[in-house]
Amino acid sequence: MKPYQTTLLSSLLITSLSACQTQVKTSPTTDVVKLQQAALSSQLGYDLVESLTVEVGPRLAGSPKDIIAVNWAMNKLTSLGFDRVYKEPVQVPIWERGEANARIIAPVEQPLVITALGGSIATPSSGIQAQIARFDSLEALQQARPEMVEGKIAFIDQKTERHITGEGYGKSVGGRSKGAVVAAQKGAVAIVIRSIGTDHDRMAHTGVMRYQDGVPQIPAAAMSNPDADLVNALLKRDPNAILELYMSPKNLGFNTSYNVIAEVTGSSKPNEIVLISAHLDSWDEGTGAIDDGAGVAIVTAAAKHIQDLPIKPARTVRVVLYAAEEIGLMGGKAYAKAHKAELPLHYIAAESDFGAGRIYQIDTKVNESAFAAVQKALSPMSFNGVVLGNNQASGGPDVSMLPALGVPVASLRQDGHDYFDYHHTPNDTLDKIDPAALAQNVAAYAQFAYIMANSTTTLTPLIVSSKK
Amino acid sequence: MKPYQTTLLSSLLITSLSACQTQVKTSPTTDVVKLQQAALSSQLGYDLVESLTVEVGPRLAGSPKDIIAVNWAMNKLTSLGFDRVYKEPVQVPIWERGEANARIIAPVEQPLVITALGGSIATPSSGIQAQIARFDSLEALQQARPEMVEGKIAFIDQKTERHITGEGYGKSVGGRSKGAVVAAQKGAVAIVIRSIGTDHDRMAHTGVMRYQDGVPQIPAAAMSNPDADLVNALLKRDPNAILELYMSPKNLGFNTSYNVIAEVTGSSKPNEIVLISAHLDSWDEGTGAIDDGAGVAIVTAAAKHIQDLPIKPARTVRVVLYAAEEIGLMGGKAYAKAHKAELPLHYIAAESDFGAGRIYQIDTKVNESAFAAVQKALSPMSFNGVVLGNNQASGGPDVSMLPALGVPVASLRQDGHDYFDYHHTPNDTLDKIDPAALAQNVAAYAQFAYIMANSTTTLTPLIVSSKK
Structure with missing residues (x-):
């Protein structure tokens, strides 16, 4: 789709290949270049x-x-020939829109x-008719006198800013997750937010969204x-305009879902794990292409390219396709609990959950003493357009709890300038994915996993200070 | 929104003003420049x-x-102070989505x-479940053997091409308007088309869409x-995938709507008419901003700038806001019928019905003998970025029947590269309109109407050959 980028990558690849050939023979670095080549030429x-x-x-x-x-995931991972494919149960709530x-x-x-926020209760069957109490932000609602809100529909009207990093989402998403509690505490009969999205x-x-015990839903x-x-x-x-709302979502108890897991068994340290992940669940109005079908594809294809290598890397590369990320990181939390004893053997973890935009930077969260060595090891990723970043990564939603449990993480930063145009809408469909950008992601994850699985630097346990 | 364009226009304006001042004083040409200035600086x-x-x-x-x-239109046109404001009845069918x-x-x-096409009947209340007979185009459906279609849902899968002129619409819209008849003739139980749109x-x-007497609906x-x-x-x-359709539109008889009309009375030839128009109706899923709120705004504001001139042009400038364009040019046809006797006094007509993209060209349909003089007269429009085009204009949907009735027309060509991203969808909302581009349209229509209302070239009757 963007031929100039392909050309650039090809020429970098050739440079890289030449450099490698003069320095080392059949070394891991050569394999990193071959992985990039395989991923970029694969569909x-x-x-x-x-x-x-x-x-x-x-x-x-x-x-x-x-x-x-x-x-689908069990069948697909099995048919791809991974060394191990298995699933682990996760209890998830059932919510119908x-x-x-x-x-x-x-x-x-x-x-x-409008659309219901996930987890919301229904309105009465006759709907709700009420005046609107408009606020610029969650903070403005928090500061409002209750008499401004009582009996009204609270309306948080914050626009989401467009950034390559997606940081606008973080600034406005509080209104979605916490708005119902704050509004209800002030007597609102419902809450409506401006969509957390950058589109028109x-x-x-x-x-x-969340409710809180003791606060009316x-x-x-x-x-x-x-x-x-x-x-x-x-x-x-x-200012006295009347809004009518009718919504009929249902909370219907719990069901069992699964984290689906595949592994490329490590050749010399099979008990140590490099975890690359995505989430299998999606919202219900699109087809879950960018959120997070892309991530599922990226980490699965990356691991498959490693599976296909004649010599496997030292550590095991584990692909985890988490359950129920959207409704509260339930797969991620279940994994951390189920694998508690094994976490010290997790060398590093990362999740792809930001669409299919090109990866431009890799950040890590490793012990400061190891950061320079990790950056040096990851430096071949630059041939795939990935620059070395900082040491303040979170790793992605489903692995975000791992640093506190001693597991290092990495964040492969994607160009997310248009991610929040489509995210969580009916527009999250396949046509939003650029195949060339997706392949660049696959190459980056393959390189990252391969390099980490062969790294000789000691990373674990991650020592996280209790202060932020 | 695009400051450089404003700057460009300003400098052209100054050039134009200087040129005019050295050549003629208080002439119509000066007024054309003033109109442009007024329109571009007005909201x-x-x-x-x-x-x-x-x-x-x-x-x-x-x-x-x-x-x-x-x-709304009657009140708005009256409050703007036009010399005459009135309405004329138009019988329109009632269709509910x-x-x-x-x-x-x-x-x-x-x-x-999916969405129902306008005028469609409902499915049975139990819906329709059938296999899909897919075709690349209406033509492919027309050529299909009936046994390929019978008992199936016909699916016309033609993509609409993106062009500044919107010509892709003309290539694919036949499937929408005629597809149901062709499919039914071959025994299809329903028809679904790929949207006639350039968006994703x-x-x-x-x-x-249309039905035909004698062909099952x-x-x-x-x-x-x-x-x-x-x-x-x-x-x-x-290939045997099953599609289920459920639709509940209703055809509910007829209602009376109105063409709403306003006039700036001509100073010396008040019975002769320069007609600028748009349509007041819209589809029901957006707010009718680009189709055709923009046109309503453009021609109304253009006429208001002429109304505000100290000396009115010779001919009457008539603004017609047509009823029921979307469902079959009903306002346009009613106008032509009601004003049949007056049509010889219609000097020229134009309709704005292509959104709010900038006007880049003006085409006309006038007698060839008058074309050069008309182009010369319209040449000051170039200072507003409008180049002189050809003599093959249709004038716009609601005036498209007028050339055959002896009335010259003009088409002020707008940049429509994104028009079919939004047209006839819920996305036809105000945010799709660039205020600066809209103002450029207002300026162009004001200039066009003013120049034509003062023109000394004989244009009527238009002699249209019976051959195309």
Whole structure:
């Protein structure tokens, strides 16, 4: 799709190959170059995300499709010939979306596009009609006097900023996750947020929200950016505008899902683990292509390229496809619990969960004494366009709890400038993935896993200070 | 939004002003420059489309909102102080969208995003489940043997090409308007088309379709581009994939809508008319911003700038906001019929119905003997970025029948490269309009109308040969 980039990569590859050939023969470094070459010339990553989105599609944790996705993953990983393929149970709540309708009914009638936030309760079957209490941010809602909110529908109207890092999401997502509790504490009858998204599409962005024991549960929804603009324009004309909400989601107990795991057994240190991961579940309105079919494809294809090497790296490369990330990192938490005894053998972990944009940087979270050696080891990744970054990585959502448990992590930073245009919407579909960018990701993960699996630097345990 | 363009226009304006000042004083040409200056520095156009989309919103012909829109237009045109404001009845059918759901139910379950085509009948309440007969185009469906289609859901899978002119729409829209008849003639139980749109959004594009007497009526829908991709991917895996459709639109008789008309009375030839127009109705899923709130705003603001001139042009400038364009040019046809006797006094006509992209060219349909003089007269439009084009204009949908009735027309060509990303979808909202581009349109229509209203070239009647 971007031929100049392919050309650039090819020429870097040739430079790299030449350099390697004059310095070392059949060394791990040569293998790193071969891995890059194999990944960039392979369609495997794209074929995997195509298969997952077409043959399974949306796979909300706890839904029948979630189990179909688990079966898809078990079959796919088995057919790829990994040394081990297995699954581990994860208890997940069942939440069904139902319908979500909204409209302004005064001063004029205007239908709006909304979607329920994940975990929200339903409105009464007759809906809710109330005035709107608009706030610029969660913080503004937190500071509001209760009489401004009581009996009204709280509306957090914060725009999400566009950044390559996706950092705008972090600034605005609090309104989604915590808004219902804060609004209910002040007497709101429901909460609606401007979608946590950078697009101008008339689609609302879903995502998980939370209730809190002791605080009344109120319905929670997101509205599309154009609809939030419309509500603003109407509020300017009439601050007493009336919003009508109807939503029928259901919380239906619990189900068993699974973390699906595949391994390339290490040749000399098979008990030590380099963990590369993604999450198998998705939201229900798209087909889960960028979130996180891309990640599933990237780490699976990366491991397959290592599986296909004539000589396996020293440590085991473990692919974990986590269950139920979207609704609260449940697969990640279950893994950390189930593998507690084995965590000291986890050399390093990373998760791909930010779409399929090119990786431009690798950050780590390793002991400071090891950082320079790790950076040196990872330096061949630069031939794939990945620069060496900092030592403040979180590793990704499902591995974010591992540093506190002594496991080093890495974050392979992707270009996410358009990720929040599509994330958690019906627009999360296969066409949003650039096959060339996906292949670059596969190459980067393959290189990362291979290098770490052969590294001679001592990384574990990670000593994390109790202060941030 | 694009400061460099504003700067460019300003410098051209100064050049133009200097040129005019040395050549003629207080001439019509000076007024053309002043009109451009007034339009480019005014927010009126944007305020009008903001008002229409916020205070009225979707306004499907025949619906209650259609009448709200007519009242909005009457009030707005009156408040702007035009010399005359009036309305003329147009009979329009009433069609309600209802629900539209679709999913693949075999070999796997995949929900799809569809929308009913305007005018479609409903499916049975139990829906339709059938195999899919896929075709690359309407022509391929026309050539298919009936046994390939009988009992199946016909699927026309033609992609719409992106062009500045919008010409891709013309190549693919036949499947939407005529597909149901052709499919039914071969025994199809329903028809679904790939949306006539250039986007990759998971939104389907509606638009009018037709039945034909003597041919069975079958339900007709469009699916989004990502969903059409998905269906293709599934058909490659299983040509016997089953599609389930459920749609509940209703045809509910007829209602009275109105063409809403405003005039700037001509100073010396008040009975002669320069007609600039747009359509007031819209589809029902967006707020009708680019189609055709923009056009309503452009021609209304253009006429208002002429109304505000100290000396009015010779001919009357008539603004017509047509009823029911979307469902079959009903306002345009009603106007031509009601004004039949007056058509010889129509000097020239144009309609703005292609969004708010910048106007880059003006084409005309005038007698060849007058073409050079008309081009010379229109040449000051170049200072607003509008080049002189050809003499093969259609004038726009609602005036397209006028050339055959002896009325010259003009087409002010807009940059439509992204028009079919949003057209006829929920995404047709205010945020898609660039205020600076809209103002450039207002300036161009004001100049066009003013120049034509003062032109001394004889244009009428237009002699159109019976051969094309």
